[in-house]
Amino acid sequence: MSLHFEVLKEDIAGRIGRLTDGKKTLYTPAILPVINPHVPLITPRNLWDMGFTALITNAYIISRSREFREPALMQGLHTLYDFPGIIMTDSGSFQLSVYGDVKISNTGTLRFQQDIGSDIIVPLDIPTSPDSPREQVQEELACTLSRLLEAKEFVDENRYTLAGPVQGGSFPDLRKEAAENVSRMGFSFCPIGAVVPLMENYRYKELVDVVMTCKQYLPSSACIHLFGAGHPSMFALAVAMGCDIFDSAAYALYAKDNRYMTSYGSHKIHELSYLPCACEVCQNHTARELRESEERERLLALHNLYVTKAEIQRVKQAITDGILWELVDERCRSHPALLSGYRQLLTSAEILADKDRVSKRRFFYRGAESCRRTEVIRYHAMIPRFSAGATILVSFDREQSKDYDTVFFFKPPFGPYPPELKETFPIGQSEIPSWDEDMVRTGCAGIVKLIQAYPDSSVTVQCQRRWAPLVQEMLPSVGVVYETV
């Protein structure tokens, strides 16, 4: 039976979802560790025991393997791998992107993936590099789309879930065209393809553009797989944009390369004097013991999987609490390139605000970037609906006054609020540090919304002397009176 995807909880564009055929279930966001049967560092059964209920493996490698081709065809993948969860197979597209050629056709790989009993089947799409020229991207996209059509006819979608990869290189209009076509063909499991070169080169700003474009033209009910994304430091960012599934050989490749993953980046193991992690590997070894262990590669792979899994859990908890922005902020500051990506995402906050949830557990201010969060935008959009009289006071220190028809209090970065909203989200559940200029400026932008909604009212701001110049700069039409304290 093919897999059905259901969204259970949402925050920003991220969600907790369930991908299930009734027997096998994967809760998302999830990472599918890559299994290479020729490199049994961590076995599929190990993964299952660690709590991974899905994995991805390469059908092309299996189809070309003397050792595994026949057993896979005879026993089926699940028996061969001793893995009762969901198995997704890649088609050979990866090899195509690396070697430029594969010895299998689209229908050839689709048939093979069905024959070995894969749960999620990928057509032989063409992953066009983000640096390819427009003509090439167009040509290869046309080819990918025709192969998707062919796959739609070829694959028994009652039994198998067919993935519809979205290509289009770095051209927004081509990514849009790809996403629209994939939607139109009815795909509900959509990998966003060929982004690995962007991630490998820390081009997160471009990654955000690609993902945001694709997401905008894919159905919100589709399960989105960010193909090849596997570093825990970028899960939060990708999930915030609406990605549900990651996959990666990174845990193993990094281990082979003596690299130690963390949720905030990676260390070369020989550069570590201390193991900054609570996992059993790091609790039972010193940095030196780990470095010198004969089992180093396996231990590192295990550590990498533990932190990867912990980060997925953290993302899920953040969605549950409605504090995914805070996790995005935390993770993205760990590398300046991720910070560029985060700031790029914030330029789309208007789009994200439309669908963001109304109430959240809390809003913690984490720096100037927090002024641009969806919660602030949503709040500003609500301000024109406040009722107000002909004379309005916005009181920074929450002083009531009978000299005005309406008194609003003020909480940066949101802005003016009627006293009766002081317990509701976000006013009541937001915590901010000592006021800074960025947040007061953003709060004043909220007062602008009020002025625009009541152009005939007279607005006065009561504030401390230190804020008066900023208030006068932002709101030249208002009167300013000073706080009594």
Added chain:
Amino acid sequence: MSLHFEVLKEDIAGRIGRLTDGKKTLYTPAILPVINPHVPLITPRNLWDMGFTALITNAYIISRSREFREPALMQGLHTLYDFPGIIMTDSGSFQLSVYGDVKISNTGTLRFQQDIGSDIIVPLDIPTSPDSPREQVQEELACTLSRLLEAKEFVDENRYTLAGPVQGGSFPDLRKEAAENVSRMGFSFCPIGAVVPLMENYRYKELVDVVMTCKQYLPSSACIHLFGAGHPSMFALAVAMGCDIFDSAAYALYAKDNRYMTSYGSHKIHELSYLPCACEVCQNHTARELRESEERERLLALHNLYVTKAEIQRVKQAITDGILWELVDERCRSHPALLSGYRQLLTSAEILADKDRVSKRRFFYRGAESCRRTEVIRYHAMIPRFSAGATILVSFDREQSKDYDTVFFFKPPFGPYPPELKETFPIGQSEIPSWDEDMVRTGCAGIVKLIQAYPDSSVTVQCQRRWAPLVQEMLPSVGVVYETV
């Protein structure tokens, strides 16, 4: 033998140190878990096996305990606790601060602590609450100082290490007086006392003021203990100010209260749907299983200790790499009150810059706050030493030109640099996101230093049109030419 403290590595005012008597050794920063012999949730031996080489316990409780007083006196604490590491004992000051009275004298507790074989002995100082009025703080400080003098005469410092607590409430001059007296008396193990009410109420801004004041007047060779600090989210901040030792019952108290610690805050266990951690407790239980376990309290305490230990390791690695500012930034954004504390610390960056190390592994820009880091201040202090001719070009896009005597390149937030410095720290090892206004503004402040050093030279800035208004605002005396690209 009493303990000797040695600083091994430094970053900001933080350090990795070694506290040792030749047999027992504690590497700092370190946390001393609190052991209450009446609540054997986690035993001292458990702690030792987890890698904790020091603990703290309350001599007053032991002295008043029917069960433990005699065994402690007979066998000594180390045998009673089956703990071969360093044992510090508190005197009863904590009880004094909570109950206002204790049934023991200063010399009484000092004698008892020696008799049970404590390694680090604390006099009966008076922990004056940060909200106490000046007269009370003065009076109690005078009493504390006289008890410290008494202790100095009473305790055999060849055998025992005597702690010299620094009190003084929230009054900077009294903290200064306390620290100067403690220094003068020759204490080399100095707890900063009575800060728990500040931490419990998230008053991190005030905590920073207190610690920075004390540190300024204590010898830099002294081992500094931040008494009662035990939440991993604030270790980095405290270490950056020069604290070496923490202690806390928090791991156990939080567990009792069903609270789950993380390096970024705490969760109530019933609010967790997922366990966002790699430790063995969290790997072997779902949130629900943990919540419903009969062993919940012990498991939570274990988890809390694992994450506490991992954070200490992370802090040590950050000092080793010279990236402690980045960890401070990461941790302090997790709560707005910590962010206020962090920003308060940045107001002392000039003081910290004096002693900060010259070269570091890297500088990652993490937001506007990074502009105020010690590395930027040190760099600005170096700018006047650059040599330059009568005509100077500062080229934002690193274009060479023969029309000027001297050409500098420009890297925000640092500012102008001679091309030959491009590989040296911080220019060569700094990574920044796409330029933002804060960093360019700070870089321009670097150009101001250059102009001040060469008042007779003519300075021209070559930049993109988007930066021209900012450059002209910051540097009205310079000529601006546009980049050719």
